[in-house]
Amino acid sequence: TVSRVCKDLGCGDSGELETNLPFGRLSGPAWLDRVACGVRNISFWQCPSAPWNAQSCDDLREETHIICSGNSELQRPQHPSAPAPCWAQSLLSPDREKIRVVGGENGCSGRVELWHHGSWGTVCDDSWDMRDAHVACRQLGCGPALAALDQAAFGEGTGPIWLEQVECHGTEPSLQACWARPGDSGVCRHKEDAAVRC
Structure with missing residues (x-):
């Protein structure tokens, strides 16, 4: 270590x-x-x-x-x-670990966006649950998750969808450390952007 x-x-x-x-x-x-x-x-x-x-x-x-x-x-x-x-x-945290929330009431709620390959992109809500939200909230420095939101609850993002089918255990230090599929399959649309309320 x-x-x-x-x-x-x-x-x-x-x-x-x-x-x-x-x-x-x-x-x-x-x-x-x-x-x-x-x-x-x-x-x-x-x-x-x-x-x-x-x-x-x-x-x-x-x-x-x-x-x-x-x-x-x-x-x-x-x-x-x-x-x-x-x-x-x-x-x-290196660039690949950057995270932010957009469109929420404060810096601890909103659409989840990740920095990857020089741009911000979203996370697809397929399989998005409280374990994933807990990891996102922890990575944001916002404490535990109160809600894992789907269907672009804080509005649709633009640009790439970086991750889909995120499967966190809940103890990972970042969403990027969780198992997930790359979001370039073409299956997800921004109407499925994942969000959190921490």
């Missing part, structure tokens, strides 16, 4: 846990616990973990700090802000 984080940050291909905690305590909650990356996980965001929520890691001894080393000429996730040195990096 440590080497996976270092690789994603572009700060080396290996690393170790730092137990002396020279970095100070972070002010936000601990969101992840029991993260277990394997060799098949090509991104930290694909690593299995306990469900995302505010964890019980209140003790400073439970916070994870790492020191990366090794070859640092790896590609790190692109981010629109200016590049920062490794010591200042945060693990940012």
Whole structure:
């Protein structure tokens, strides 16, 4: 898991846990616990973990700090802000993990759209259910899902339909980590755009 984080940050291909905690305590909650990356996980965001929520890691001894080393000429996730040195990096969600909601009452309700291949596109509502909505809401940082909505409940999108037949278990860190069919089959139309209310 440590080497996976270092690789994603572009700060080396290996690393170790730092137990002396020279970095100070972070002010936000601990969101992840029991993260277990394997060799098949090509991104930290694909690593299995306990469900995302505010964890019980209140003790400073439970916070994870790492020191990366090794070859640092790896590609790190692109981010629109200016590049920062490794010591200042945060693990940012790469473009393929971007999500937004459109047309809702606030930033936690609306038509689900994903950023892929340089453009925003929608998700087909075929098999869309509360497990899928929970993952979308978690990815949005909006807490649990209140409703999984179908039939373009917040209006029809434009552009591509990126995913269809999404089948999440409910514990994945992102919709992109769930099983799904590519949305280019031509079966779905924007009148079937999926939406959430978190």
